[in-house]
Amino acid sequence: MTPDYIKTPEGYAYKYPRAAMTADAVIFGFDGYELQVLLIQRGIEPYKGRWAFPGGFMRMDETIEECAVRELHEETGLLSPYMQQLGIFSDVDRDPRGRIVTTAFYALVKMESVVGQDDAMDARWFPLSAVPALAFDHDHILRVALKRLREDLHFRPIGFELLPQKFSIPQLQRLYEALLEIHFDRRNFQKKMLATGILIELGEKDPTARHRAGTLYSFNKEQYDKMKHDGTLRLEF
Amino acid sequence: MTPDYIKTPEGYAYKYPRAAMTADAVIFGFDGYELQVLLIQRGIEPYKGRWAFPGGFMRMDETIEECAVRELHEETGLLSPYMQQLGIFSDVDRDPRGRIVTTAFYALVKMESVVGQDDAMDARWFPLSAVPALAFDHDHILRVALKRLREDLHFRPIGFELLPQKFSIPQLQRLYEALLEIHFDRRNFQKKMLATGILIELGEKDPTARHRAGTLYSFNKEQYDKMKHDGTLRLEF
DNA sequence: ACAAAAGTGTTGTAACTACACCCATGT
DNA sequence: ACATGGGTGTAGTTACAACACTTTTGT
Numbered sequence: 001m002t003p004d005y006i007k008t009p010e011g012y013a014y015k016y017p018r019a020a021m022t023a024d025a026v027i028f029g030f031d032g033y034e035l036q037v038l039l040i041q042r043g044i045e046p047y048k049g050r051w052a053f054p055g056g057f058m059r060m061d062e063t064i065e066e067c068a069v070r071e072l073h074e075e076t077g078l079l080s081p082y083m084q085q086l087g088i089f090s091d092v093d094r095d096p097r098g099r100i101v102t103t104a105f106y107a108l109v110k111m112e113s114v115v116g117q118d119d120a121m122d123a124r125w126f127p128l129s130a131v132p133a134l135a136f137d138h139d140h141i142l143r144v145a146l147k148r149l150r151e152d153l154h155f156r157p158i159g160f161e162l163l164p165q166k167f168s169i170p171q172l173q174r175l176y177e178a179l180l181e182i183h184f185d186r187r188n189f190q191k192k193m194l195a196t197g198i199l200i201e202l203g204e205k206d207p208t209a210r211h212r213a214g215t216l217y218s219f220n221k222e223q224y225d226k227m228k229h230d231g232t233l234r235l236e237f
Numbered sequence: 238m239t240p241d242y243i244k245t246p247e248g249y250a251y252k253y254p255r256a257a258m259t260a261d262a263v264i265f266g267f268d269g270y271e272l273q274v275l276l277i278q279r280g281i282e283p284y285k286g287r288w289a290f291p292g293g294f295m296r297m298d299e300t301i302e303e304c305a306v307r308e309l310h311e312e313t314g315l316l317s318p319y320m321q322q323l324g325i326f327s328d329v330d331r332d333p334r335g336r337i338v339t340t341a342f343y344a345l346v347k348m349e350s351v352v353g354q355d356d357a358m359d360a361r362w363f364p365l366s367a368v369p370a371l372a373f374d375h376d377h378i379l380r381v382a383l384k385r386l387r388e389d390l391h392f393r394p395i396g397f398e399l400l401p402q403k404f405s406i407p408q409l410q411r412l413y414e415a416l417l418e419i420h421f422d423r424r425n426f427q428k429k430m431l432a433t434g435i436l437i438e439l440g441e442k443d444p445t446a447r448h449r450a451g452t453l454y455s456f457n458k459e460q461y462d463k464m465k466h467d468g469t470l471r472l473e474f
Numbered sequence: 475a476c477a478a479a480a481g482t483g484t485t486g487t488a489a490c491t492a493c494a495c496c497c498a499t500g501t
Numbered sequence: 502a503c504a505t506g507g508g509t510g511t512a513g514t515t516a517c518a519a520c521a522c523t524t525t526t527g528t
Binding site for chain 4: 475476477478479480481482483484485486487488489490491492493494495496497498499500501
Binding site: 168169170186187190191209210211212213214215 | 504505506507508509510
């Protein structure tokens, strides 16, 4: 393809002005009690010292998804998490450096997969209740991400992405309750969850349990895909 | 704000290459029997003569939403339809002119509000079953839009956006059946729809009816907003 | 009068809610 | 032994699916 720019001493020249494009990732984790967000402290202006979502500028040889994945990996070490487009945020004055449009993604990760990061890295988990004022329009993006996460949780088995591979049903319930801010009856929740048929029962031994150990399960993705495909799935919370 | 470019004889110069940004709108209508899509025939290369969604380049003084609304108005005369972000499409080679990233929107309109358009305008409704091969990656975008439309229809009262202000329940049912490609029992559909409490009964006189005239209703948006707000809403199809 | 579409009511079934007791483990 | 949390079963209620007849209107 012939390039769509003219290279000049001042840089890449275009006939009409263009916005720069970035990708940002709102990364959620769950510590067993509260929803957490992974933030990075900015080392440079603008908003130096403020916390923000990991992200960065799109290159000309990658899609915006590839950009999000790459930046996420560079800044947090995370590889291939569950990730979805959230939306594009394009307010004219959202970035003091000029016209920069961002595509936000939301990602769900198992917190265990991020601990042990490089200490020099200014990345930290914040419980949702203690998120500081963020850089740019990231406060706004976070609200949109939360709304979307809750909507998706009602009908998609995304809770599993936030828990360890092996989890107990009470653990899963705590997650649903924390995210949706509602209370489920223990017995009914367990019944309904098992009735979906997308859980595989393993040996009983929840190491994190403080009293009686909970039976461990894992998410049966193949079964889920199959049921989703032929419409036998009953999944609604 | 200081500009983020340097103006040169060759155009607007940036330190790093940038993609151009466009907005495209997938516009759906309903003729009473089948879902329709509004397309525009391209008058210039690339893809001259091929059909595509209305859309165009984002300006530096507008958001991508404002761009979508503006282009839609310029190309079809439509004003303030129901419109939602669909997603961003950024494949590196999706446009032969260079690196152009598009944000797709989907819009729902009452077909009556577009008829009577300028004849010179190369805009036309196509039934979904007769959509030609489209320009760029618009075939792909259309598939994504359809998937999204169906998902949304299950839980949001968006069907009303596609019907005239006054409609009968059988009309509404035909719309649901056409879009979701399933069949509802007439009695149960009517019962469930009325039970939502978001319909206002008007005088009986459906002019388009061919035999017995259907009772006309209109969508009670205030009631819907109220019920949505305090969680009393039961709406699921 | 007949055909086509609209309106309505009941009954069986399946899913959801509410609820109480026993069991395992750590202190 | 006691406190904490995990596991299970039942009964009442509610929503949903299935189904048939009557009414209106155009031909």
